[in-house]
Amino acid sequence: MTAPEPSPGGASSGGAASAGAASGDVSPAGGPLGAGYSSVCLAAGTVMLAVPTAIALTALPAPGSGGSPGTGLLLAVVLAIGALAVALATARPGSGVMAALAVLCTALALVLEPPEALGDGLCGLACLAFLLAIRLHRQARSGPVNLSAWLAAHRPLAVGAAVTTPAAIAAASVPTAWSLPVAALVGLGSVAVCALIFR
Amino acid sequence: MDGKIDWESADWVFGVVTAGVLAALAVVAAGRFDLVVFGAPLLGALAGAWWSSRPDRTVRVSAELSAERVFEGDSIILRVQLTAPPGTELLDAELRTGAELGAVPLGVRHLTPEVLRGEWELHALRWGRAVVRMRVTTRGAAGLLVGGAQCAVTEVAIFPNADRISAVPRPMDLPDLLGVHLGRRKGEGVEFAGLREYQPGDPLRAVNWPVSARRGQLYVTERLAEQAAKVVTMIDASGDVRQTGGSTLELSVHGALAVVQAALRREDRAGVVALGGVVRWLAPDLGRRHFYRVVEALLDVQPGSGSAPSNADGFPRTVLPRGAAIVVFSPLLDERVISAVVDLRRRGFGLVVVDVLRAEPQPRPGADYDPIAIRMWRLGRRGIRYRLAELGIPVGTWSEGAELDEVLRPMSLRPLMGSRR
DSSP: OOOOOOOOTTSBTTSEEEHHHHHTTOOOTTHHHHSTTHHHHHHHHHHHHHHHHHHHHHHSOOTTSOOOHHHHHHHHHHHHHHHHHHHHHHHOTTOSHHHHHHHHHHHHHHHHSOOOHHHHHHHHHHHHHHHHHHHHHHHHHHSOOOHHHHHHHTHHHHHHHHHHHHHHHHHHHSOHHHHHHHHHHHHHHHHHHHHHHOO | OEEEOEEEEOHHHHHHHHHHHHHHHHHHHHTOTHHHHHHHHHHHHHHHHHHSOOOOOEEEEEEEESOSEEETTOEEEEEEEEEOOTTOEEEEEEEEOOTTEEEEEEEEEEEETTEEEEEEEEEEOSSEEEEEEEEEEEEEGGGTEEEEEEEEEEEEEEEOOOOOOOOOOOBSSOOSOEEEEEEEEEOSSSSEEEEEEOOTTOOGGGBOHHHHHHHTSOEEEEEEEEEOOEEEEEEEOSOOOOOTTSOHHHHHHHHHHHHHHHHHHTTOEEEEEEESSSOEEEEEEOSHHHHHHHHHHHHTOOOOSTTOOSSGGGSOTTTSOTTOEEEEEEOSOOHHHHHHHHHHHHTTOEEEEEEOOOOOOOOOTTOTTHHHHHHHHHHHHHHHHHHHHHTTOOEEEOOTTOOHHHHHHHHHSSOBOOOOO
16 A cells, blocks of 8 residues: 655646746648648748739839839848748748738838739739738647648638728729728629528 | 537637738728739638538547556556547547556557557546546637647556555454464364363364363363454545645555555455545455455545544444454544544554654744744644553554555554444
């Protein structure tokens, strides 16, 4: 009946052992960029930055035309920081700071060189896709993800974006007096289309 | 087993919504409506996630233990699988075991974002019923909601270890039970008690032929009966003083179990009474199964003064049979328990008291009167011991580093004197 005296040494007495700390031991296969959905993240980030980059390339003043070269330089710096943030967010999806910085850089680039409403909408959709891709990548690094279940769980986000984006684009494309009715009409139409698709 | 998740907004949601509103105001003020178009998909996604159906609140827990009953010092393996509702994400799982168990994570991994499987090694540190719980953190609605759940995983019964002792006090008056002790009663035994003249009905094998031949008439040999004793251990759980080498309650439980084990080993009847928050008792009995009944009863002993009696009437009658030797484990701090012990002695029970208090009050630095108060406290304790000794109740102090056997041996040399009723 006599068992050896308990030896608390080595055991975490007081009884709290976190799994979160231990789950950090799960190393992603293939290094930081080779696991999960890093390629999806990079693709979404590239699309996100591509719109302001393309606008910048087309809208920059030609040398000697008298435009402001400072804006172009600033835009280039912002886009470079955005690209770096995309890469870092893909490498370390657990931290949301880099993803937020990438989106902020994109927004700043759009402020510096405003595109058409369609470009803004596409860029916003690309931002959303990038954020969702980062989320998927992060989850995939901590364990296997059932993609169809994941997409089903995130369907409300896609539906929300699908309703608001066309409405906003349409509202921005018409005269100000018509923007609200047009936005409402397009929004309702988008809702109907989404209801038909996801019924 | 299931746990209920309490969902609430994630910490960042408020900040993001505030920043979004401020940005929208700035955009409108600057007349840059095109930027509203940029933010429209993100706002739509946010609204879609917020107004989507709320995630389920149930997190399922399945646990597997390598053993549900262990002794102090043993280690067991706990395997847990947590399943969060579909569409949510299990972020963290924290095992909470209380003071009785220590936990070391062996491996924790996500099978899917909703399913987490973990393995822990649990070390039994202190006797008692240890309830293992798990604090689970989840994330739902695409990260907008964060949930927390408290789940009961399993319960582990940790039995106290018993020191192996041989010295157990026994009463002078032994009951008519077959055992190993030589009492004053004559009967069937091997120990010589005396000679007497043959009476009709005496068995012929009892006739002492050499004596009969010398004296010219038949004499028979009388022998001492071999009887069993009844030993009751009493635990004073009216308080629990923390001290080095184990709290008073821990020492009491370990000591009581050691006495019960030693008594049962020599075929005596042993019982236990715990006086504390809830009275727990087991009437004296014998056998290995009874030992485990005692152990189970001791697991539920909790400190508290609710049931501390002030006289012998406070004890259940069946628990303290006539002629039983009573071994009291007490810090001698509760006057009601001391009065009850005195009352038991006056009613004829043979008692010994083991003082399990090792700690002393410490004087506060700079307080002039504290050393005097402590001296008075020591005098009071000496007075209590003197009072008990005057009544024929030996008191032994279970000091640090001493074995219980050393404490009980001087009190076990002679049978405990009780009074015949």
